[in-house]
Amino acid sequence: MSMPSSLIGFAIFKSFAKHLKRPFTPVENVLVQTVAVAVGSMPLSAGFVGVIPALENLLKPSEGGPLHLSMPKLIFWSLGIAFFGVFFAVPLRRQVIIKEKLKFPSGTATALMISVLHGNGQGGGVVLQDEEGEPILNVDDAAAAAAAEERHAKSWREKTRLLGYSFAVSGIYTFASYFFPILRDLPVFGSSLATTWLWTLNPSPAYVGQGIIMGTSTTLHMLLGAIIGWGILSPLAHNKGWAPGPVNDWVKGSRGWIVWVSLAIMLSDSIVSLGGLIMEPVIRWVFTLRERNNGESYQRLLRHDESEERSGSYEAVGRGSREGLRRRRSVKTMRDDEEMPEEDALEEHLVPMKVVYGGLVASGVLCVGAVKTVFPQVPLYSTLVAFFLALILSIMGVRALGQTDLNPVSGISKITQLIFALITPRSSPFAVLINLVAGGISEAGAQQAGDIMQDLKTGHLVGASPRAQFYGQLVGSFFGAIISAGVYRLYTSVYPVPGKLFQVPTAFVWIDCSRLVFGEGLPEYAWEFACAFALIFSLVTVVRGWVVKGARRDWIPGGIAVAVGMYNVPSFTLARVAGGLVTWWWNKRRENGEGQNEDGETALVILASGLILGEGIVSILNLGMASLGVPHL
Secondary structure (H helix, E strand, O other), X not given: OXXXXXXXXXXXXXXXXXXXXXXXXXXXXXXXXXXXXXXXXXXXXXXXXXXXHHHHHXXXXXXXXXXXXXXXXXHHHHHHOOOHHHHHHHHHXXXXXXXXXXXXXXXXXXXXXXXXXXXXXXXXXXXXXXXXXXXXXXXXXXXXXXXXHHHHHHHHHHHHHHHHHXXXXXXXXHHXXXXXXXXXXXXXXXXXXXXXXXXXXXXXHHHHHHHHXXXXXXXXXXXXXXXXXXXXXXXXXXXXXXXXXXXXXXXXOHHHHHHHHHHHHHHHHHHHHHHHHHXXXXXXXXXXXHHHHHOOOHHHHOOOHHHHHHOOOOOEEOEEEOOEEEEEOOOOOOOOOOOOOOOOOOXXXXXXXXXXXXXXXXXXXXXXXXXXXXXXXXXXXXHHHHHHHHHHHHHHHHHHHHHHOOOOHHHHHHHHHHHHHHHOOOOOOOHHHHHHHHHHHHHHHHHHHHHHHHHHHHHHHHOOOHHHHHHHHHHHXXXXXXXXXXXXXXXXXXXXXXXXXXXXXXXXXXXXXXXXXXXXXXXXXXXXXXXXXXHHHHHHHHHHHHHOOHHHHHHOOOHHHHHHHHHXXXXXXXXXXXXXXXXXXXXXXXXXXXXXXXXXXXXXXXXHHHHHHHXXXXXXXXXXXXXXXXXXX
């Protein structure tokens, strides 16, 4: 949500510009976006889409469940795991952003959008540079500045209008879907495929918007997973009698059968990818030796070309911080032959290390205390091991995010679950519960570290103060922990979880992985197919990560995306594919010379943002109507 939140922040403050004492600058836009992302990501960081539903709804009595956590416990748990990833990420910033200059494509794209939104050349605005470091727009001349301001005002009105239209369309559809639930489950492939094999379409505007932002290749890889899982493996398992129950049944049906295959793909992809990151220092050393002999650089050989394509031709260049224009700093387009690290922020804008170390200790104590209070069944040593594992694995998550724009938090948590299967006594009646909580801690650390690092990349390109962003992240995480706990409890009190509307597939993956690592028997032939697909996608991940380069990598399926398309029903994937195809059409149109201007990419993001926001906000109204018992038609 980094791009939508920066856009919303800009729109709000732009609307109230005449009431502000000074202009709303790009660095303030970055701060607004940082706080908003911290709030919005807490449902995932705190496990409200996976771990908590699994503990409350899927844990068997023999495993110490099911649990029911009160609101104070939910809030305390959220606060306990909300901060240590933020503190730990701060020392990594200089290494991955300043020295190695990892791309963080979404962070770079957000900086690009902010630069366009504020690109009027006045009041701390942003200047865009081309690949040679030359400004696209020279605003030194007063007439040019006035013309730029007029163009910017016109562009802003067009963007606001587009956001309003897409918001309205999405909101109207969402409101109508409450009274006509069939709109969420259209049998577009025929009633037989819909009722028996679950091939329906949910034309959710938010799904389409998410697909636009995710891009074409990722959504097509998800479609491949849906075809393999729901078009091939599900009928095969059902017809062979390996999953004799109804297709939608997680226990006896083919839905519960193919989840093991998807989990195996996810694990193999994550382990191979993270293993490559662990070996990266060795690879760096080898290529450093080669560089001495033939002059080739490590950076050139291991660069992910597609990240540069996704983040655009230009990078945002900003000024100063909230205190004013302390200095002007040029951030040039990265080239393969660059050896020197980029210029860092002023010393007074950096986070003091004593704050980092003190905060890390304090947040660790808070985490241990929260787990002990909320889950007294979890022994102290397990919490401590999970905490330190979370710190180590968050390094890998940050590096993966910087290189590929994907933070594999699900794979990181599964690796923690595998490790805890080795150190937790199998005789313990709470083994599965301990396993889930440990995985939740590691996922939270990696998620928080990745979120702030992506934002710090945006701030670095725009010239914002890392210290201000750091405190903004802490503020957002604090309020996010409280808000997300309340929203989770509100939804679970109104809707059945799991149910038709909220199927919580991630929760099933969590609980199934815990039971798998502790040796519970799998459905017939699920183990053989899981191993086969794990081997296949291990090789695919190697080819995708280290053999194929450039744009051709998009043709190689990503294991995580395929697994997501497989363990979710087709309706989850199809609308997102539609969004990905919109992105493909838009890019083709630009390649053919239509709409080639600096606002083109931003307009697509605005369209997606309006679709997501319209459904998200109106769904709150739908929630209220459901709680009041307003009937469906």
